[in-house]
Amino acid sequence: MKRILVAVGLLTALTACSPSSEVAPTETIAAESSVVDAAAVIEISVIVGENSGPDRTETVALGSTVRISLLNSGSEDDFHLHGYDVASGEVPAGEEAVIEFVADAAGEFELESHVTGEVLLVITVQ
Numbered sequence: 001m002k003r004i005l006v007a008v009g010l011l012t013a014l015t016a017c018s019p020s021s022e023v024a025p026t027e028t029i030a031a032e033s034s035v036v037d038a039a040a041v042i043e044i045s046v047i048v049g050e051n052s053g054p055d056r057t058e059t060v061a062l063g064s065t066v067r068i069s070l071l072n073s074g075s076e077d078d079f080h081l082h083g084y085d086v087a088s089g090e091v092p093a094g095e096e097a098v099i100e101f102v103a104d105a106a107g108e109f110e111l112e113s114h115v116t117g118e119v120l121l122v123i124t125v126q
């Protein structure tokens with residue numbers, strides 16, 4: 001199952017991470033299909049535990065549409081991109097989640113697991 005989440009709460013203040021008790025303030029919209037120009041989408045593939053970690057960095061241009069495919073190779077998890085406040089929701093073991101967002105704010109943003117607290121990827125938008 002793939003889910004595409006588009007952030008609409010981009011003005012939401014940065015929130016500190018609290019793995020199990022976080023009440024998501026983020027508004028998300030589940031979309032059946034992407035309406036963006038495929039050629040303009042930056043695809044990032046993450047296999048959790050294989051090519052993920054705090055030392056993995058990806059740099060994207062400001063204004064890009066970024067689509068992160070996350071294969072959850074571990075147990076059930078919940079992934080979250082800080083700063084943009086987009087989350088995957090619960091992802092069962094072995095399933096893939098897609099987090100998509102428009103990189104309209106510059107900076108460094110951590111993608112992390114809310115179960116382990118591990119940083120999986122750092123995205124630099126510049």
Ligand SMILES: [Cu+2]
Nearest residue numbers: 017080082112
């Ligand atoms: Cu988080």
